[in-house]
Amino acid sequence: MPVAALMEKVAGKLSDRIVQLYPACKVGILVGSGHNGGDALVVARELHFRGYEVQVFSPFSRFKDLTATHLQYAKSLGIPCVEDLQSCDLIIDGLFGFGLTREIEDPILSLIHQVNTWQIPLISIDLPSGLETDTGRALGTAIRATHTLCLGLWKLGLLQEPALEFVGKAELIDFDIPLADIFAILGESPQNQRVTSTWAMSALPLERPASTHKYKMGHLLLICGSERYAGGALLTGLGGRASGVGMLSIAVPNSLKPMLSSHLPEALVIGCPETESGAIAQLDLDLTAFDAIACGPGLTLEAADIVRQVLDSDRPLVLDADGLNALAKLGAETLKTRQAATILTPHLGEFKRLFPNADLTCRATAVRAAAAATTAIVLLKGARIAIANPEGELRINPESTPALARGGSGDVLTGLLGGLLAQQIAAQSQISLLDMTQTAAWWHAQAGILAVETRTELGVDAHTLTQFLIPSIAAHQKN
Ligand SMILES: NC(=O)C1=CN([C@@H]2O[C@H](COP(=O)(O)OP(=O)(O)OC[C@H]3O[C@@H](n4cnc5c(N)ncnc54)[C@H](OP(=O)(O)O)[C@@H]3O)[C@@H](O)[C@H]2O)[C@@H](O)CC1
Ligand SMILES: Nc1ncnc2c1ncn2[C@@H]1O[C@H](COP(=O)(O)OP(=O)(O)O)[C@@H](O)[C@H]1O
Numbered sequence: 001m002p003v004a005a006l007m008e009k010v011a012g013k014l015s016d017r018i019v020q021l022y023p024a025c026k027v028g029i030l031v032g033s034g035h036n037g038g039d040a041l042v043v044a045r046e047l048h049f050r051g052y053e054v055q056v057f058s059p060f061s062r063f064k065d066l067t068a069t070h071l072q073y074a075k076s077l078g079i080p081c082v083e084d085l086q087s088c089d090l091i092i093d094g095l096f097g098f099g100l101t102r103e104i105e106d107p108i109l110s111l112i113h114q115v116n117t118w119q120i121p122l123i124s125i126d127l128p129s130g131l132e133t134d135t136g137r138a139l140g141t142a143i144r145a146t147h148t149l150c151l152g153l154w155k156l157g158l159l160q161e162p163a164l165e166f167v168g169k170a171e172l173i174d175f176d177i178p179l180a181d182i183f184a185i186l187g188e189s190p191q192n193q194r195v196t197s198t199w200a201m202s203a204l205p206l207e208r209p210a211s212t213h214k215y216k217m218g219h220l221l222l223i224c225g226s227e228r229y230a231g232g233a234l235l236t237g238l239g240g241r242a243s244g245v246g247m248l249s250i251a252v253p254n255s256l257k258p259m260l261s262s263h264l265p266e267a268l269v270i271g272c273p274e275t276e277s278g279a280i281a282q283l284d285l286d287l288t289a290f291d292a293i294a295c296g297p298g299l300t301l302e303a304a305d306i307v308r309q310v311l312d313s314d315r316p317l318v319l320d321a322d323g324l325n326a327l328a329k330l331g332a333e334t335l336k337t338r339q340a341a342t343i344l345t346p347h348l349g350e351f352k353r354l355f356p357n358a359d360l361t362c363r364a365t366a367v368r369a370a371a372a373a374t375t376a377i378v379l380l381k382g383a384r385i386a387i388a389n390p391e392g393e394l395r396i397n398p399e400s401t402p403a404l405a406r407g408g409s410g411d412v413l414t415g416l417l418g419g420l421l422a423q424q425i426a427a428q429s430q431i432s433l434l435d436m437t438q439t440a441a442w443w444h445a446q447a448g449i450l451a452v453e454t455r456t457e458l459g460v461d462a463h464t465l466t467q468f469l470i471p472s473i474a475a476h477q478k479n
């Protein structure tokens with residue numbers, strides 16, 4: 001399709017959306033030298049015809065041909081070119097799109113700093129100007145948008161954590177790129193994908209076979225807790241329980257047994273001999289009796305030998321927290337000799353300990369490299385969870401809430417993920433481990449989002465979070 005026609009089509013769709021979001025007002029258009037600026041100028045023209053009071057400002061003196069032509073046309077319509085847009089009710093940011101290739105310098109650097117102080121609603125075209133398209137890093141600085149209208153296909157950078165403070169509400173403006181063309185370039189199963197609710201729900205074991213029994217619904221063993229971190233064991237247990245797993249066993253230091261039994265009456269709590277400081281000292285269990293194991297929350301490094309024992313087993317495994325810290329001491333690459341499935345769920349600190357040489361400029365790339373180096377599935381926690389498998393497929397969960405940034409919420413995820421894993425193994429399901437893992441991350445985040453609706457962002461402690469896991473699924477089932 002000719003670029004000019006594409007720009008016309010895209011900008012028409014952008015204009016329609018802008019009219020919905022901000023009905024007639026005084027609008028200022030920031031115009032860059034490339035085609036992002038061209039899009040912005042076509043939007044300027046459309047909004048002018050729809051009765052908006054439009055002003056244009058560009059810090060550039062040279063433009064790509066198409067952009068220059070649109071600038072001339074806008075001027076010929078009487079749209080004023082001004083030096084300051086501060087009196088506008090809305091700003092459209094068309095400074096840079098995916099063509100930004102290097103650090104931003106003055107005078108554009110200062111301009112962006114200034115625009116960010118204006119407190120005027122701001123819509124960025126394609127991505128907030130200043131963000132690197134793939135990594136989501138600000139190249140010197142970036143526009144802080146209220147809305148980002150991303151064109152055609154999601155830019156990876158918009159889904160990465162560093163971009164979060166700039167993108168505002170992000171939405172996709174579809175302009176009918178033929179699916180066949182997308183597949184021709186990216187393959188039928190593109191390497192980078194954004195988790196959607198429908199996709200995540202499709203991997204949940206929602207309909208149980210009528211003739212099933214508890215052992216067919218998965219048996220999960222949790223190994224967690226210490227005298228110091230007793231709550232971690234409970235939260236992991238509550239996450240496991242919400243997964244719907246058929247049988248839940250929890251190995252904890254002996255002294256934690258009464259507490260866990262009283263809060264999780266349905267679980268088989270296994271009291272283990274403990275060290276002087278109250279960590280698990282010994283695990284006398286036939287691990288082959290379980291479909292899956294989740295190990296780590298609250299263990300302390302005193303239980304490192306237990307982690308080693310679990311790593312040596314042939315059971316599918318979720319490893320978190322001190323499980324990861326113990327693995328870091330052994331070397332993450334030792335996982336390569338493990339035969340069964342392994343899922344690692346580090347937060348950024350644990351990730352750096354496991355992969356001290358990782359280049360975190362692009363988290364997506366770092367997670368993918370980690371998965372390849374360990375032959376495990378790696379789920380990097382944070383505001384935008386990224387998950388990769390050793391084959392190089394990457395999934396990003398795009399929707400979450402900062403309410404989850406709270407001690408213990410990761411423990412809930414570990415239990416939940418372990419429970420889904422045990423059910424998947426028991427059912428010999430065709431659902432891939434990657435799909436199952438993304439479902440757990442999505443579910444955890446959705447529970448947080450639902451909890452915020454009734455409890456505010458301050459009210460979502462990890463224990464409360466566990467109570468919203470099932471209601472969040474019920475709400476999605478209704479929709
Ligand atoms: N093709 C498509 O599918 C579609 C594309 N579309 C639109 O096109 C956009 C991409 O357009 P684009 O390629 O012209 O790049 P864009 O982001 O406008 O700007 C790059 C310009 O900035 C310059 N520059 C770079 N770095 C700089 C710096 N640090 N400081 C200063 N200047 C710097 C660089 O010039 P240079 O100085 O490097 O010669 C270049 O001229 C895309 O985001 C979307 O909005 C839609 O219309 C329809 C579908
Ligand atoms: N700003 C945020 N937005 C969304 N989710 C977040 C944010 N910060 C943390 N989380 C999520 O909260 C959980 C925290 O886990 P973790 O750091 O392991 O805590 P803990 O070990 O105390 O349970 C992870 O699932 C993470 O993805």
Ligand SMILES: [K+]
Pocket residue numbers: 036093094095096097124125126127128129
């Ligand atoms: K932009």
